Amino acid sequence: MHQPNHLTNHLTMNPSLELIDIGVNLMHRRFHADREAVILRAQAAGVKTQIITGTSLESSIAAAAYAAERPELYATAGVHPHGAQEVSDLAQLRLRLRELVTQPKVVAIGETGLDFNRDFSPREIQEDVFNAQLELACELHLPLFLHERDAHQRLLEILDRFGKQLPPAVVHCFTGTRAELEAYLERDYYIGITGWICDERHGSHLAELVQFIPADRLMIETDAPFLTPRDLRPKPRGGRNEPAFLPHVLKKVAASLNQSVEQVAAASITTTKRFFRL
Numbered sequence: 001m002h003q004p005n006h007l008t009n010h011l012t013m014n015p016s017l018e019l020i021d022i023g024v025n026l027m028h029r030r031f032h033a034d035r036e037a038v039i040l041r042a043q044a045a046g047v048k049t050q051i052i053t054g055t056s057l058e059s060s061i062a063a064a065a066y067a068a069e070r071p072e073l074y075a076t077a078g079v080h081p082h083g084a085q086e087v088s089d090l091a092q093l094r095l096r097l098r099e100l101v102t103q104p105k106v107v108a109i110g111e112t113g114l115d116f117n118r119d120f121s122p123r124e125i126q127e128d129v130f131n132a133q134l135e136l137a138c139e140l141h142l143p144l145f146l147h148e149r150d151a152h153q154r155l156l157e158i159l160d161r162f163g164k165q166l167p168p169a170v171v172h173c174f175t176g177t178r179a180e181l182e183a184y185l186e187r188d189y190y191i192g193i194t195g196w197i198c199d200e201r202h203g204s205h206l207a208e209l210v211q212f213i214p215a216d217r218l219m220i221e222t223d224a225p226f227l228t229p230r231d232l233r234p235k236p237r238g239g240r241n242e243p244a245f246l247p248h249v250l251k252k253v254a255a256s257l258n259q260s261v262e263q264v265a266a267a268s269i270t271t272t273k274r275f276f277r278l
């Protein structure tokens, strides 16, 4: 497998900086054949810990079971807006998620939110499934792992209804505007930055915007196997993203902030541990 050696070297110089990828879709079928090798490559690149994103009830159950066996892995439990219409019974969903989050390695509710870009599920159904997960997160006071695409205004309207009840929330894979960023930060939400920041066509504004994210609100993630950084060389086989490429995202964030990689790594690790209570 292609490893970006030129980017991992600086981390091997700092073995104490053990990065945490807050968003890895490790139960995705594209990792079925070599999941263990993917974890080992990530660790060799300095990415010691991964939080596996649960995107459906099925993948959340699989993620929880997989994380339970491995000290360096954690999981979220939730239903992505794309799959909202597959939820046939909201009461049943609450019940199953409630069971899942009793497991010690399940550290957040999500991925949940709204996606009005693809509209894979009807919007009213996305909102119902989102609301059910928000109610549960509020009741159990569990961190929220949020997904939002082209639905900023509506997402805020729904979140604002919960007011001070709302637990800490991270807007994962933030790709929005400065005004959107400020609206999230005003509400004290955390921000997840992916390899989108490396995309010179659509993500260059993020290189400007990261300076407005306080260090104690900034986390980094790959969203693997998706969002392979466009400037990664050599390009990975099959174009698949991996948690081993998190140092590449870190390096871009650090350069954008005009700070050292070590400084940004240390701050994001502290922020991540506090947010997810690792």
Ligand SMILES: [Zn+2]
Pocket (backbone or CB within 6 Å): 111, 146, 147, 148, 172, 173
């Ligand atoms: Zn997402």
